[in-house]
Amino acid sequence: MTSQNQQFEQLCRKDVKLSAYSTYEIGGAARHLALPHTIEELTIMLDGARSKGLNPFLFGSGSNTLFPDHPHEDMLFFSLKEHIEFKLLPGRLFVSAGTPMTLLALFGLYTGIDSFDFTFLLPGTLGAGIYMNAKYFSHQISDVLETAYVIDKEHPEKGLISVPISDCEYAYKKSIFMRKPWIVVGADLKLPVDPKLTPQQTEELFAKLKSKNLPSSVLPDYYRHYTNELNIAAKQGFKVRQEMLDVIEDRSGKLHFDFPSCGSVFKNNYTIGEPMGKLVDRIGLRGTVIGGAMISDHHGNIIQNRGGAKAQDVVDLVHLVQEKVEAKFKFLPEPELVIV
Numbered sequence: 001m002t003s004q005n006q007q008f009e010q011l012c013r014k015d016v017k018l019s020a021y022s023t024y025e026i027g028g029a030a031r032h033l034a035l036p037h038t039i040e041e042l043t044i045m046l047d048g049a050r051s052k053g054l055n056p057f058l059f060g061s062g063s064n065t066l067f068p069d070h071p072h073e074d075m076l077f078f079s080l081k082e083h084i085e086f087k088l089l090p091g092r093l094f095v096s097a098g099t100p101m102t103l104l105a106l107f108g109l110y111t112g113i114d115s116f117d118f119t120f121l122l123p124g125t126l127g128a129g130i131y132m133n134a135k136y137f138s139h140q141i142s143d144v145l146e147t148a149y150v151i152d153k154e155h156p157e158k159g160l161i162s163v164p165i166s167d168c169e170y171a172y173k174k175s176i177f178m179r180k181p182w183i184v185v186g187a188d189l190k191l192p193v194d195p196k197l198t199p200q201q202t203e204e205l206f207a208k209l210k211s212k213n214l215p216s217s218v219l220p221d222y223y224r225h226y227t228n229e230l231n232i233a234a235k236q237g238f239k240v241r242q243e244m245l246d247v248i249e250d251r252s253g254k255l256h257f258d259f260p261s262c263g264s265v266f267k268n269n270y271t272i273g274e275p276m277g278k279l280v281d282r283i284g285l286r287g288t289v290i291g292g293a294m295i296s297d298h299h300g301n302i303i304q305n306r307g308g309a310k311a312q313d314v315v316d317l318v319h320l321v322q323e324k325v326e327a328k329f330k331f332l333p334e335p336e337l338v339i340v
């Protein structure tokens, strides 16, 4: 075995249940799974996958991905969620792709910057947020991005490629990253004002936040962990802005963290004038159950795993909604959920 082969084997975990890496808590055992901590490890992994003829599938924290019940043997599932780095630079903040988006809101809380408030309790990593232009009401990742840094999966030898915001082709839940074989590895984010911290204090703050055993993909743990972080900051005298408290109220009211799910399943069709959740309500599908999956009885655009759901149960509900909505409203709803 060559040493590169050995490094690849060390990076690869074998026969790992993907359900532990998805907020749906759904997914069978992957033959190969890797969680590279650095760009170097990522490159070793991509080279190894190529030489072994494996098909790499990238994910972040699995909060928008439905993994298969029976993953193909030749797939290599990999996530950058262990690659968490931040650097305060003049007028901007560099953040690596694996960083949970909600850490940005906490950074804003400690530094008096409000432009990241919308990322509070937005499950998922920054890399995926950049990929799909994650949004919360009127705020989206494209509002705060300055430059994304990517690696071409097919040509990693090209090294880091900079993609300025003007080239990102951002629209509602759309970007250039969705049509290119690119892995987002990090980004420079805009800072509207200078943070009340030095670069070293910023690194110490992130190091402290990240050292606290970041929550798994289990949504109630995620919710408890980050609302607790808010309380800790408040006790230290940092002002928790109303926007962040509103996020807690809104998401709790929609039972976002009560059952395993991936949040909204379909993109809204703005030409129709009503969000998908309302359309699903209007055709009376709320509460519909297939196997272990159910269309939330609180929000028509969320499909929950109510216990032991299979990927196929969720897919069947997705098809049911598509069929009924198309029949009544004459358009085919486009899933936001990534179905592997």
Ligand SMILES: Cc1cc2nc3c(=O)[nH]c(=O)nc-3n(C[C@H](O)[C@H](O)[C@H](O)COP(=O)(O)OP(=O)(O)OC[C@H]3O[C@@H](n4cnc5c(N)ncnc54)[C@H](O)[C@@H]3O)c2cc1C
Residues within 6 Å of the ligand: 023, 057, 058, 059, 060, 061, 062, 063, 064, 065, 080, 097, 122, 123, 124, 125, 126, 127, 128, 129, 131, 132, 133, 134, 135, 136, 177, 182, 183, 184, 185, 219, 256, 257, 261, 262, 263, 264, 338
């Ligand atoms: C309770 C709940 C509430 C939610 N609320 C919202 C919301 O308000 N707004 C919203 O937009 N979303 C919401 N989501 C969906 C989800 O959190 C976001 O879409 C988030 O951006 C997904 O991040 P992730 O790391 O979990 O992505 P994953 O599910 O792991 O991956 C999603 C996609 O991103 C791609 N990807 C991942 N990492 C990278 C990378 N580094 N480079 C390139 N592509 C990458 C993957 O290939 C995959 O196609 C919610 C989900 C849940 C469970």
